[in-house]
Amino acid sequence: MTQPTSTPATSEWYKSAVFYELSVRTFADGNGDGKGDFPGLTGKLDYLKSLGVDCLWLLPFYPSPLRDDGYDVADYVGIHPDLGTIDDFKVFLREAHARGLKVVGDLVTNHTSSDHAWFQAARRGPVLPDGTPNEYHDYYVWSDTGTEYSGARIIFTDTETSNWTKDEQCGRYYWHRFFGNQPDLNYDNPKVQEELLTAARFWLDMGLDGFRVDAVPYLIEREGTNCENLPETHDILKGMRRMVDNEYPGRLLLAEANQWPEDVAEYFGTDADPEFHMCFNFPVMPRLYMSLKKEDTTSIREIMDRMPAIPKFGQWATFLRNHDELTLEMVTDDERAFMYAAYAPDTRMKINVGIRRRLAPLLDNDRRRIELLNTVLLALPGSPILYYGDEIGMGDDLTLADRNGVRTPMQWNAGMSGGFSTTTPDQCFFPPISDPVYGYQRVNVNSQERDPSSLLKWTARQLELRRAHPAFAQGDLTFVDTGNPAVLAFIRQNESETLLIVSNFAGNAQAATLELTDYVGRTPVTLAGASPFPPITEGAYPMTLGKYDYYWMRLN
Numbered sequence: 001m002t003q004p005t006s007t008p009a010t011s012e013w014y015k016s017a018v019f020y021e022l023s024v025r026t027f028a029d030g031n032g033d034g035k036g037d038f039p040g041l042t043g044k045l046d047y048l049k050s051l052g053v054d055c056l057w058l059l060p061f062y063p064s065p066l067r068d069d070g071y072d073v074a075d076y077v078g079i080h081p082d083l084g085t086i087d088d089f090k091v092f093l094r095e096a097h098a099r100g101l102k103v104v105g106d107l108v109t110n111h112t113s114s115d116h117a118w119f120q121a122a123r124r125g126p127v128l129p130d131g132t133p134n135e136y137h138d139y140y141v142w143s144d145t146g147t148e149y150s151g152a153r154i155i156f157t158d159t160e161t162s163n164w165t166k167d168e169q170c171g172r173y174y175w176h177r178f179f180g181n182q183p184d185l186n187y188d189n190p191k192v193q194e195e196l197l198t199a200a201r202f203w204l205d206m207g208l209d210g211f212r213v214d215a216v217p218y219l220i221e222r223e224g225t226n227c228e229n230l231p232e233t234h235d236i237l238k239g240m241r242r243m244v245d246n247e248y249p250g251r252l253l254l255a256e257a258n259q260w261p262e263d264v265a266e267y268f269g270t271d272a273d274p275e276f277h278m279c280f281n282f283p284v285m286p287r288l289y290m291s292l293k294k295e296d297t298t299s300i301r302e303i304m305d306r307m308p309a310i311p312k313f314g315q316w317a318t319f320l321r322n323h324d325e326l327t328l329e330m331v332t333d334d335e336r337a338f339m340y341a342a343y344a345p346d347t348r349m350k351i352n353v354g355i356r357r358r359l360a361p362l363l364d365n366d367r368r369r370i371e372l373l374n375t376v377l378l379a380l381p382g383s384p385i386l387y388y389g390d391e392i393g394m395g396d397d398l399t400l401a402d403r404n405g406v407r408t409p410m411q412w413n414a415g416m417s418g419g420f421s422t423t424t425p426d427q428c429f430f431p432p433i434s435d436p437v438y439g440y441q442r443v444n445v446n447s448q449e450r451d452p453s454s455l456l457k458w459t460a461r462q463l464e465l466r467r468a469h470p471a472f473a474q475g476d477l478t479f480v481d482t483g484n485p486a487v488l489a490f491i492r493q494n495e496s497e498t499l500l501i502v503s504n505f506a507g508n509a510q511a512a513t514l515e516l517t518d519y520v521g522r523t524p525v526t527l528a529g530a531s532p533f534p535p536i537t538e539g540a541y542p543m544t545l546g547k548y549d550y551y552w553m554r555l556n
């Protein structure tokens with residue numbers, strides 16, 4: 001699976017990159033203490049390179065009490081001691097760069113852990129015992145009544161009943177959009193804005209290639225609004241982009257804004273006044289799964305048609321799964337009910353507004369469906385983000401709390417603890433999965449590297465094909481009528497090639513008639529295998545597809 005050096009040496013490298021999301025804590029344990037670490041991850045860089053990904057997105061690796069798997073940051077400018085040292089991080093980054101891999105971190109802007117020194121200082125109240133003002137109090141959002149901003153929804157609906165919690169030491173209420181132990185920072189305070197820029201500079205100075213910026217819609221609160229996507233929030237984020245462009249050109253900012261198309265597109269800003277280089281396409285993700293169960297792809301086309309145009313520098317980030325629940329915030333109530341019925345038959349699978357399962361179990365471990373959704377992911381506009389372990393079809397563990405069931409150790413081989421650690425499974429940070437279907441004894445990198453027909457090898461081949469055809473990364477998108485809602489077809493076209501992607505979302509064979517009159521005289525040729533199909537003539541172009549079948553073709 002040897003690949004050429006991947007990312008182009010341009011400031012817009014992210015437009016053609018394939019991303020790989022991983023947690024250092026659960027990827028590879030270098031010192032046998034049961035916790036993944038930077039030395040362990042460094043030892044796996046050749047694997048990631050050979051898979052054919054271009055950029056690693058690391059989940060938060062900072063000091064943290066881990067009440068939200070590291071999204072509760074206790075210190076923005078350190079490494080969690082379990083994961084190694086700053087020097088270990090520098091070695092990792094150097095080795096990643098030596099292999100042509102970019103690395104982005106996770107900047108948790110909206111809140112800190114309640115353990116953070118700023119919050120511990122803030123709790124002392126607005127005025128210190130000696131009568132001087134406490135500048136840290138104003139780092140957070142406080143109230144004497146806890147009644148303000150009632151228009152803001154609760155995000156962690158399973159655990160939180162209010163966005164306010166009373167701090168007994170301070171005697172006042174503090175604002176939090178997520179867990180009660182994650183007080184929101186006060187972005188109306190310019191010092192807070194500057195502190196986060198200082199934290200970002202710390203890592204960018206070390207050579208980090210950018211950040212996925214967490215939970216960006218919630219930075220500012222205003223009475224009478226839902227406290228999401230406010231203009232003042234955009235102003236702050238544009239300031240962050242200006243800092244990056246001025247001081248670290250070529251580094252990436254990727255927005256996690258789980259919002260409807262019109263609202264998420266605002267996070268790109270404009271060519272004249274840019275905000276984020278990339279934004280996650282949250283709306284399309286659940287519709288890929290929905291289309292599969294409904295055997296009807298109408299919703300994919302509708303939502304893609306609804307995505308606003310984005311600035312020239314912009315690129316969407318597409319994904320099938322990540323470290324959170326499969327979020328169902330960006331669907332209608334009816335669609336959400338359908339998704340729960342279709343994909344969460346066991347109530348333990350539901351969490352907050354979503355489903356806490358991995359890709360393979362969601363798709364009944366059906367290789368055809370796993371391939372189908374991956375091919376659509378790789379072919380839709382945007383840079384795809386793979387979630388660690390999904391390339392080998394890892395399962396999940398519903399007995400673990402919160403979203404931890406989809407964060408179990410990477411399964412490297414059939415040996416002790418799946419090769420994640422030299423220690424026993426019970427000593428690992430989370431126990432490796434060991435059930436008969438998804439357990440490491442059966443599902444692991446080592447066995448799949450030896451099997452030419454494995455999901456891992458298939459994924460590497462698809463990434464190679466995608467890389468060989470730049471229209472996937474940057475071509476225009478045009479949907480093609482197929483006369484059959486189960487069959488999705490679209491064209492990706494740039495100045496040098498025209499690609500035709502056809503996918504059957506139904507569990508049995510389907511016939512389709514493609515409207516390809518703009519391409520009369522051209523011959524579709526499969527990208528894998530170079531098999532020519534009949535030339536396109538006037539009139540409908542007939543095609544038949546087996547169940548969950550797909551074609552990636554070039555129009556010659």
Ligand SMILES: OC[C@H]1O[C@H](O[C@H]2O[C@H](CO)[C@@H](O)[C@H](O)[C@H]2O)[C@H](O)[C@@H](O)[C@@H]1O
Pocket residue numbers: 068071072108155178214215216256258323324325327329352
């Ligand atoms: O830091 C708090 C959380 O921030 C991200 O949350 C996102 O995930 C939520 C679902 O788990 C989603 O509903 C919300 O819209 C997002 O902002 C982060 O990815 C989480 O892991 C984290 O707990």
Ligand SMILES: [Ca+2]
Pocket residue numbers: 029030031032033034035036037082
């Ligand atoms: Ca370790």
